[in-house]
Amino acid sequence: MLILVLGKGKTGSLVAEVARERGHSVRALDINENENAVALTAPNLAGVDVVIDFTSPEAAVGNMRAVLSLGGRIVVGTTGWYSHLNDMKALAIKRNAGLLYGTNFSIGVQKLFRLTAELAQLEGYNFSIDETHHVTKLDAPSGTAATLKEIILSVRPGIDVRINSHRVGDAKGEHIVTAKSEYDVLEIRHNADSRRGFAQGAVRGAEWLAGKTGAAAKSGAWEFREIFPQL
Numbered sequence: 001m002l003i004l005v006l007g008k009g010k011t012g013s014l015v016a017e018v019a020r021e022r023g024h025s026v027r028a029l030d031i032n033e034n035e036n037a038v039a040l041t042a043p044n045l046a047g048v049d050v051v052i053d054f055t056s057p058e059a060a061v062g063n064m065r066a067v068l069s070l071g072g073r074i075v076v077g078t079t080g081w082y083s084h085l086n087d088m089k090a091l092a093i094k095r096n097a098g099l100l101y102g103t104n105f106s107i108g109v110q111k112l113f114r115l116t117a118e119l120a121q122l123e124g125y126n127f128s129i130d131e132t133h134h135v136t137k138l139d140a141p142s143g144t145a146a147t148l149k150e151i152i153l154s155v156r157p158g159i160d161v162r163i164n165s166h167r168v169g170d171a172k173g174e175h176i177v178t179a180k181s182e183y184d185v186l187e188i189r190h191n192a193d194s195r196r197g198f199a200q201g202a203v204r205g206a207e208w209l210a211g212k213t214g215a216a217a218k219s220g221a222w223e224f225r226e227i228f229p230q231l
Contacts, residue, residue, distance in 0.1 A: 001049035001210050003203070006063055007031060011077065012054040014199035019052075022203055031055050040066035050075060050206040056138060057081040064088050064099065073098035075206045077105050077198065079143030089221040100209045102224025103143030105201030109175070110228050112190040116148050116177050119188060120155035125179040127152050127159065132166040132174040140165040144175055147225075152177075204231045 005016045005028040016026045029039055050073045053060050057080035067074040068091045092099040131145040141163040149161045172192040179186045205224055
């Protein structure tokens with residue numbers, strides 16, 4: 001299939017590389033080549049099966065709006081735009097388009113989410129989250145940390161869950177969930193040694209989204225957490 005990658009940064013470049021390795025044709029646009037989504041026109045998207053966005057929160061909203069308005073499919077790995085999520089979901093349904101989004105496309109992090117839900121069932125523990133990313137990451141806390149907090153609160157509503165954000169060098173991404181009681185401490189840690197894990201998850205998600213055929217099947221919005229067991 002033909003994938004259009006938005007963003008030629010470190011993760012976007014890896015997405016393009018992984019997609020080619022998996023046998024797909026790839027086009028890529030730098031954020032400067034697609035300012036205000038000007039390149040996302042019907043002629044330019046003709047023949048594109050899926051768009052994958054790894055840009056910035058501001059750019060991602062415009063990119064989604066352009067692609068979804070044309071009835072296209074888009075996978076969004078960018079975070080920090082979720083105040084617009086309901087609008088994007090509504091647009092996807094209205095235009096018979098497809099949106100797949102997620103705070104983290106790493107398969108390992110998907111397991112971290114599930115283990116965190118299990119850990120949160122413990123009685124008598126206080127919970128906190130530490131996240132570390134590279135110094136150029138725009139949002140803090142990270143979308144992944146926010147998801148971890150959401151998971152804990154879904155099990156333990158009303159408790160205080162502190163998130164500590166750190167920005168260090170070129171850190172790929174580390175998340176630590178800590179449960180501390182009067183007697184002991186438990187930690188679950190995920191450390192990304194490479195951005196390739198995020199890229200692989202995004203491409204596999206794009207393959208899943210492109211495989212949804214027919215008007216009813218392709219229309220809608222899905223979170224990566226919901227669909228990754230199907231990959």
